[in-house]
Amino acid sequence: MSSPLEELGELQGKLTQSLQALQAASEVTFGCSEKDAVYSEDKLTLYRYRPLAASAKLPPIMIVYALVNRPYMMDLQPDRSLIRRLLELGLDIYLIDWGYPDGADRYLDLNDYINGYIDRCLSEVLREHQLPSATLLGVCQGGTFSLCYTALHPERVRNLITMVTPVDFQTPDNLLSRWVQSIDVDALVAAHGVVPGDVLNAAYVSLMPFRLLQQKYVDLLDTTGSQAQADNFMRMEKWIFDSPDQAGAAFREFSNWFYKENRLLKGTLSIGGQPVDLRRITQPVLNIYGKQDHLVPPAASTAMQSLVGNSDYLALGLDVGHIGMYVSGRVQRELPQSIAGWLQRR
Template identity: 30%
Template structure:
């Protein structure tokens, strides 16, 4: 995108670029600024003042382009050689099936809560580092978090559908927790995990004491249906290969998420290039980036259901999402429900997430000024998300 800046300059000046409505006013103001710049003399000896000014602008754009590219590459190189690595030891494993583990963060006398992360990211975003771990903070509040680690799909999981994950593996994990603790437990799902726990709570109401939803999408067409449909279209070229691979590779998933904010990598690595490599901020950046790059593939049937069904057809909001042959209808949920919806979420638009608690009877909604990942690891996460969640969990059931 940066490399095309010089080539796009004539199109910008001529007004030929088709800007989206939110950007048209800014683009027009930029055109006016360029016109003012080119109207100013640049070289008194030049016979063609306009050409001289235009060349000066082109050179200025070229210099800025090179400066930004250098900043991005510097940031990437410093990230690759940064010494930080995650060295947190896993807590005890209290249940296991296939590649899936259930991690018990204690304490034994705390209020048990089953946490369910997304299938496409590693579980340890909720246990990222000593100072940024929701799982290690909650026990100090009297909560006993039990966290699902989905692991990497193996030969068995590659045949799984969403029904296999929810009505099979996740139900059996819930059974293990209820049997060990002797009581119904609240469920908390993060992102895609919130969709899984919503379906689970409908299937097993007597085992569920409450439902916490963290940045959980529901109406995939609420804010920008075109973006959601592009995600579904992105899936199409991989269709034939999915049958052979049995999964959608991590690199393909990374490319899909990159479409949500194409400039994000440029911005974040440029910012990292300006950080002191020995600073806590630099270590925090590396910890999060390592997690982002430690993705897991999505098994074929789930990838198809999520991209074609959720993103493409909006099956969730239209009532057409089925698990075990039954519709997932959140209007039938009778358990206490809290939805934490970060207002600066670029991965799950707030309008998409708000659609779910709006149809759950008596659901509570909190909208902290955080981002999708920031709600669990940022400096404002404890006050904006962790504390409200802990208070609600302590009072639930």
């Protein structure tokens, strides 16, 4: 056993180093690739990223991100940017930034997001390229939206790529879903109108409270000696807690229809009065999931295979968790090539 006084002394030293590094990290920035706003409506902005390589002559990709976090995770910093890697492979990338909904957006529902916003953004992409269809890349909740959109408008989607996307919302290992079953979501939305991002933050950290509320910060003492590590930590910290408020109606529908009633899996979901039949998805589907994902467990995602009406379905499981899917060095090296290769073969 080491002397506690020695360890305290070490702790003091680490603390000083860490605080200095954190202080400097307050200037940290994120979003490393250049982009242009090509369409905006209400709070959302559709961006087109500037090319970094000669065109691979593949259909453009429109990224549909989740509503519950900010999409800059896809382009966090030069060595942690799926978007940047795809650009370097000559792909043409668009991204929907949903912005920060406020009280005026409380009545936006899933029909507004899926048949409204996504549809109009895709129209903009297709108009620009004079194409009848493009590739959708949906991430997490955005993947679920993309599945719904593709089932509702199959003629406008050439390929569908989903990342960490839940389809079965009631797998036994889904703790968040277990909790939501007993929550009166209608009362929650009635109380808040627009559900604060802090509600979601609290729910997510409550999944592993000792690690995420305490140990993570204690471990900083061992990891933030260098400025680069402190910068990385602060970027992640920013992203994790930079959670937009949620339009109440859409939140209520998503919680009730997907988590509590599992309508997508059961084939009973309708959006805007139209049934969402996943068997209408006959275009190629690449489903990327994290084998260690505690937010979207693998089984929640791979349930997709038996539901889509397509034999050209590939499930790609990576040995990472939910966040590792965006920032893991191995994923950064391998996933962009996998996506580009899969697209080129179709």
